[in-house]
Amino acid sequence: MSAAGVGGAELLSLVLEFEVEKGGTPPGTVGRAIHALFFEILRELNPDLAEKIHSMRPYKPFTLSPLLGEGEERPSFPLMEGRRVYLRITSIWEPLSEKLVGLERFPSSPLSLGSLSLRPLRLITDPSHELVFLSSYREIYSRCFLEMKEIPRKILLRFTSPTTFRVGRANLPFPLPHLVFRSYADRxxxxxNVHLGKFGDEAGRWIxxxxxxxxxxxxxxxxxxxxxxVGWCEFEVRKGAPEFVRRCMRLLSEYALFCGTGQGVTMGLGQTSPSFLSGESTSV
Amino acid sequence: MSAAGVGGAELLSLVLEFEVEKGGTPPGTVGRAIHALFFEILRELNPDLAEKIHSMRPYKPFTLSPLLGEGEERPSFPLMEGRRVYLRITSIWEPLSEKLVGLERFPSSPLSLGSLSLRPLRLITDPSHELVFLSSYREIYSRCFLEMKEIPRKILLRFTSPTTFRVGRANLPFPLPHLVFRSYADRxxxxxNVHLGKFGDEAGRWIxxxxxxxxxxxxxxxxxxxxxxVGWCEFEVRKGAPEFVRRCMRLLSEYALFCGTGQGVTMGLGQTSPSFLSGESTSV
Incomplete structure (x- = not known):
């Protein structure tokens, strides 16, 4: 996940910093409010692009984290005036990424969440920040399908915000391999430009x-x-699986950092962080 | 789960107490050794019954826990000479239950597990012991289908020993409702005498x-x-489900205490303890 250069980065993970203007506790449905805020920001940036993204089906080309504290998964509430809070924004589509990464100052009016008010300060695009990553489809594809000689059989995914899948009319709160990897492959x-097929079936058979x-x-x-x-889950490719499965699992796990997992990724759910293991086992 | 009277108890959960005769650390495959020990005991009790149970397919009518400490899920190893350890034994079949519950003294030669040697002391059948339960199919059925007026929509199961399901050629380590409840319904x-049908499909649809x-x-x-x-999982019947599903979920959860969950229940896996919730939610 090295920087691909800001110019060619189609895949972004950036951080929006806020200052608490008026303290308080956000409502339970903060995910929906953050989603609305992001569209406000998009409209200020480019109304046509915002409209286009709003109508995109079935997948929107971005994800949003819940409100983050400084180095914390979630800040403790209530938030005091003057405190900084953060929102991780990812883009998986070049037209959006171009707009986001070219910004000098992040324009937006304050975000109201119930009695709480947050003022956007800046968009952090410096890759030395622990949540900032810049990459591209080509870069991930080249690494996973062309450059890597040995593909480990295991990868570990951390689900850092609540993650769930929709199956039929219910939510299924377990990271079943076919649901996890189908979620990435579909996006x-x-x-x-490279089509991977319905990888969910392969994942169900081999992972x-x-x-x-x-x-x-x-x-x-x-x-x-x-x-x-929330938590972590380690996935393993079974012996005898085609090499395509290993390479694809690796590629999609790298992509997961940008595209999120499962349902509601534009409203704070499904934030995902992959770790790549060299050895054969982790402590359980 | 009150006592049904020792005479009529088809469903048993009893505890076998051992004294460590020669200290040491059991091998990793202690489940298989415990399984072998139990068949040794059965053969001493009644060779014909042992032979019959040995050939029963696909389900054997008993479960065995891993080695337990006094009030501990697992004793710490190595075990010192003179220490007591315990094995929970369940029976879900009247001919076996009759033999077990009628015992005054538990006959068996010491159990060797690698360098460790365990001497059986006694079979605890006193229902005041926290792991001893006596019931019957009729008792559970009557309570869940005839006596209970209100059936809560939620139940919680604690998987107190490692639990897993076999799906295709792989192990699936998540308590998916259709796997959990099919596991109980099949047994x-x-x-x-009362056939519940293939409840797995109903469970997948409604739980x-x-x-x-x-x-x-x-x-x-x-x-x-x-x-x-290992851990706990709470299951909920969706609104609109037939009353049969609620009653059946309750019945099978009570039965889970005796029949265990998933694979390997005769070798220490799948030990299960249900809790019944009166309210609508538990803390998560």
Whole structure:
């Protein structure tokens, strides 16, 4: 995940810094408010682009984290006046990435969340920040399919915000391999030039869970509660699997950093951070 | 789960107490050794019954826990000479239950586990012990289908020993509702007079996971490693489900205490303890 140069970066993970203008506790449905804020920002940037993104189906080309503290997964509430809070924004589509990364100052009016008011300060695009990453479809593809000689059989994904899948009419709060990797492949296929096929079926056949520590979190996005999970899960390609499966698992795991996992990734859910393991096992 | 009277108890959860005769650390494949010990005991009790149980397919009518400490899920190893350790034994079949519950003294030669030697002391059948339960198919059925007026929509299951499901050629270490409840229904249908049908399909349609905290555990039963899980999971019947689904979920959860969950229940896996919730939510 080295920097691809700001010019050619189609895949972005950036951080928007806020100052608390008026202290308070955000409402339960903060994900929906953050989503609305982002569209406000987009409209200020470029109304046509905002309109286009708003109508994109089935996948929108960005993800948003929940409110983050400084180095914390979630800040403790209530937030005091003057405090800094952060929002991680990713883009997986070049037209949006170009707009975001070219910004000098992040224009927007304050974000109201119930009684709380947050003033956007700046968009952090410096790759030395721990949450900032710049890459491209080509870079990830080249690394995973052309440059890497040995592909490890295991990868570990950290689900750093509540994550869930929609299956039928219910939420399924477990990272089943076919759901996880189909979630990435569908987005990859929607936004890249290289089509990977319906990788979900391959993942279901060849990728197994080799370890995890997960717990549920109930989230409210404003249309009823959803049961989601946070924690980590390690995936392993079974012996005998085609090399394509290993390379694809690696590629999609790198992509997960940008595209998020499962449902509600534009409203704070599904933030995902991959780790790549060299050895054969992790402590469980 | 009150006592049904020792005479009529088809469903048993009893505890076998051992004294460490020669200290040491059990091998990794202790589940297989415990399984072998139990068949040794059965053969001493009644060779014909042992032979019959040995050939029963696909389900054997008992479960065995891993080695337990006094009030501990697992004793710490190595075990010192003179220390007491415990094994929970369940029976879900009347001919076996009759033999077990009628015992005055538990006959067996010492159990060798690698360098460790365990001498069976006694079989604890007193229902005041926290792991001893006596019930019957009729008792559970009557309570869940006839006596209970209100059936809560939620139940919580604690998986107190590593639990896993076999799906295709791989282990699936998540308590998906259709796997969990099919596991119970298949055993219930094999050993009771009341047939519940293939409840797995109903469970998949109507029962969702409403909360959990789980982590993986790698276990070795002597034929390769398996990835399993321990922890708790709460299940909820969706609104609009037929009353049969609620009653059946309750019945099977009570039965889970005796029949265990998933694979390897005769070798220490899948020990399960249900809790019944009166309210609508638990803390997650």
């Amino acid at each position: 990859w296929n929607s936004f890249s 197994v869970v080799s370890g995890y520590r997960l717990k549920s979190r109930v989230v409210n996005l404003g249309r009823g509660k959803r049961v989601a999970f | 219930w249908n094999s050993f009771s 969702v996971v409403s909360g959990y905290r789980l982590k993986s555990r790698v276990v070795n039963l002597g034929r390769g490693k398996r990835v399993a899980f």
